[in-house]
Amino acid sequence: MKKATNKTLTRHASLLTAALVATLLAACSTPGTRVVLLPQADGTASAVVVRSKDGEELLSKPYQRATAAVGASGAPVVDQADAAKVQAENKALFDMRPPPPQRYTVYFELGGTTLTAASQQIMSEAMAAALARSGSDIVVTGHTDTKGNGEQNDVLSRRRAQEVAQLFIERQFPAKRIEAVGRGERELAVPTADEVDEPRNRRVTIEVR
Structure with a gap:
């Protein structure tokens, strides 16, 4: 068998x-x-x-x-x-099953890695959840809107993910338990045409699991 x-x-x-x-x-x-x-x-x-x-x-x-x-x-x-x-x-x-993953989304100002003011509070909540969850790991995924070319947006999305990952590391979360990746403009939260400034697409998703 x-x-x-x-x-x-x-x-x-x-x-x-x-x-x-x-x-x-x-x-x-x-x-x-x-x-x-x-x-x-x-x-x-x-x-x-x-x-x-x-x-x-x-x-x-x-x-x-x-x-x-x-x-x-x-x-x-x-x-x-x-x-x-x-x-x-x-x-x-x-x-024995672990609790379900907790998911958070933070947003960025146009063209850079600066979090919006509202996202600062969301980051605090995500950090508290990660630190309180024994043995947890984190997947951080960066995204962009469609402004700029695809190669530039790939780089920017990775930078955003790495910036968020670094915030967790600064709070003493183990770096080896964080995965940071960038998806550029390939997974838009709000579908748009090319060269569209859409704040909801300039984001990083955080999965605490």
């Missing part, structure tokens, strides 16, 4: 959620493999492929279940598990 393997999991899926799926492999009342796909904490889609020697099935909905008994022929049998029962039977594992 081949074990289940992930087909698609979003980057926000926690390691513990994956561990819960793996642990449920042993939940069969008869020898074999059983997989129950758990929902992601942030509601994003995920899926897992369950394979046996004679076929495979894709689980793509929360609490879908695939069962492949030892010696049985054909692909795994898929049905819908009862969410409350799964949670009750695996309470200790569910209790």
